[in-house]
Amino acid sequence: MLRDITLGQYYQSDSVIHKLDPRVKLVSTILFIISLFVVDHIIGYLIAGLFLAVVIRISKVPFKFMVRGMKSIVVLLLITVIFNLFLTPGEALVTIWKLKITKEGLRIAVKMAIRLVFLIIGSSVMTLTTTPNNLTDGLESIMKPLKIFRVPVHEVAMMMAIALRFIPILLEETDKIMKAQIARGADFESGNLIKKAKSLVPLLVPLFISAFRRANDLAMAMEARCYRGGEHRTKMKPLQYKKRDAAAYTVVVVYLAVCIIGGRILPGLIDINGIFGR
C-alpha cells in the first residue's frame, strides 16, 4: 500500500514528452496549473481535460500510474468537496437535518474537485516523464537568477534530487519496519486517533534513525566521489533547447490562450450559462 505514491517515480519510455527539455515541462506544468484556476466555466475544464488526455496519450505512460498518485489525496479531496458542499450559503437543493446542499455549494465543490484532480494528474505527468536529476537540472537552470540574492540554487536542487531518489527507498523501509513491528504484535489499525498516532512512534523512531544513517553514508559516498558543491562542475546532460521545445512552448501558450478565451472570456460575453450551467 505504501508503494502507491507515484510522486518522484520515473516511468521509462521514449515518447516526445520524455525527450522535452525539463524547463519546458516545468513551465508548462505551472502554466497548466494557472489555467486551471483562471478557468471558471465547464468549457474551460473540457479544454483542460482534453489537453491533459492528449498529453498523457503522447507520453505513453499508462493511465493507471497517474491514478495511483491520486490515492494519496483522496482524503484531502473529500474534505474539500464536503466542506464546499455543505458550508456554502445559497439556494438549498437538498436538506438533510440541519445541513443543506446548496446549488452554489455543489458548483464550487465540483469545480474544486476537478481542479485538484487535474492538478495532481498534471504534475504526475511531469514527474513520471522526467528523471528527478533532469527535473532538478531544470529547476536549477530556471532559478539561476536567484543566485544574485545569494540563494544557494545548486544546493537546493541537489537536495531535492536526493530527496526524490530516497522516497522509494524509505517507503520500502517503512514497509519493512511496519511488518517487523506487526510480527512482534504491534497494532497500527485499531483504536482511536490518539492511540493510532501513538502506535506510529515505534515506526517513526527506527525510520528516522535509519534515514540519518543513510544520509551519513550518502554524504560520505558523495565526498568520496569528489562532490564539492556547484562550482567547477560540468554537466553530463547540459540543457539545450531544441526545435521540439519551441514547438511545445507554442502549444502550451496556445492552450493557455484557448483556455482563457473559452473558459473565462467567452462565457462572459455570450450568455450561454443557461445552456451549460456555469
Place this chain on the structure above:
Amino acid sequence: MGIIQTKKLVFEYIRRDEEGNVEGITRAVDEVDLDVSQGQFIAILGHNGSGKSTLAKHINAILAPTEGTVWVDGMDTQDEEKVWDIRQRAGMVFQNPDNQIIGQVVEEDVGFGPENMGVPTKEIWERVEESLKAVGMYEFRKHSPNKLSGGQKQRVSIAGVIAMHPKCIILDEPTAMLDPNGRKEVIRAVRALNDVEEVTVVLITHYMEEIIYADKVFVMDRGHVEMEGTPREIFSQVEKLKSLRLDVPQVTLLAHELKRNGLNIPDGILTIKELTEALESLK
C-alpha cells in the same frame, strides 16, 4: 614508493559524554605500515571492529590520521589542497549499494563523479560508456537503480568509481550485503578490472573465499596488522586464523585436518582442484 603507503598510521575515536568530556579513547588503527604498489590486488581481512574500514577511509582522505602519515600516489592525505586529487586517484566503493547511488538512472549515477571533477560533457559520455562496459552493465544504462539486484547495484557503484579514472580502487566490504550470486558477480568484475585495466585494488572483506585471488593479504585484528603474505601463506596458518576468529575456506580446512591426521599433503590448499591433485599424488 608505492601507490598507497602508510607509515605508523594511528587513528583514535574519542568518545565524549553529553558535556563533551572525554569518556574514553578507542584506537581503531594502531601503527599500521602498508605499502601497495601499482597494479596489485590487495585484500584486507579482519573480524568486525578490527579497524579495516577505518583504515580504508584514510586512503580516500575521508578520515585524517591521528598520528603517522598516509601517502596516495606520493601525496600526503593531510594536505588540504590535494584532497580532491587524492579522491580522484583512489576511488572508493562502500558496503550499502543503496546509500551510494545518487542518480535516478544508472548512466546519470556513473556520470556523477566525472561531473564533479569538471570533465567536459563529451568525455563524460565516453567515460560512462567505457566504465559500464567494463563491469558488464552497459545494457542497463537507462534503468532505474531501484530495480536492479544488489550485485548489479554494486557493479554500478564500481563503474561510478572507474569513470573517474582512478589509479586505485578501495572496496569496503562491497559484498557484505549481497547474496552468493551477487558476491560472485562483484568479485568477477573487480578481478577483471585488476587484470585488464591494471587498476590497483584494495579489497576489504571478511569472506575468505574472496581473497584467494589476491596478490597479498593483510589480516587485521584490533587495529594491528597481525598477518601479512600471499593467500597461500596466510591459509597455511589455520590455527592462527581461528584464534583471530576468522573462518577458513572449507577446502583449506579439510586439507588442514587431513594433514593433521597424518596425510602427507602441502599446506595452504586453496581450491578443490588443488586438493584432489594432492590426494591423487598420494596414491
